[in-house]
Amino acid sequence: MADVNLWLLVGIAIVVVGFFLKLDSIAVVLIAAVVTALIGGMKFNEILALIGKSFVGGRGASIFIITLPIIGISERYGLREQAVKLIQRIGNLTAGRVLWVYNIIRQFAAAFSLRLGGHPQFIRPLVHPMAEAAAQSELGEGQKLDEKSIEEIKAAAAASENYGNFFGQNMFAAASGVVLMASTLSENNIQAQPTEIAMWSLPVFITVLILSGIQFTLLDRKIRKRGKN
Structure with missing residues (x-):
């Protein structure tokens, strides 16, 4: 040895x-x-x-850094405020509905390998303030969101991005994760085409859509319950 x-x-x-x-x-x-x-x-x-x-x-992996100054400048000049005003003009919206709609869009975008989304690009400046504004509008002007509800909305907004990214991208046959799984299986004498792996990801894709909808609905109920107390 x-x-x-x-x-x-x-x-x-x-x-x-x-x-x-x-x-x-x-x-x-x-x-x-x-x-x-x-x-x-x-x-x-x-x-x-x-x-x-x-x-x-690997320089392509750092391209997203270029977008960060743009996002920062947009926030500085009222991007979050405009997102809040947009939500306030729309009726019948709740925090859970905003997050679920974003999750659906994010999953389908990932399934077609469209680079839409991201915590710094969408969640922080747009999705989170929109969800928080929707929750506040539902409670009414006489009530304010408590600290616990605000933190739960932040966490749920981050979760909506993670769900959409992680469970949507494997629906795309040419995604790096799918190709890696196919090559790993091939090295172990298990033949599986990327398209087959992508199709077997469909049940997970649908399950995540349903479970995330349930999670965000329960979030709305908890916020309403705290608002009444």
């Missing part, structure tokens, strides 16, 4: 200590990677070349 260089585990120790001390996560991981590579015998120039190659190869 070949000797194992236990010093390579120093990188793991750096990550554990860094996260425990709540240091910058990107810096901690980068330092751990560099230290591990140096212990493994790589030259510093080789490490830099590898990091640069990895960054260039």
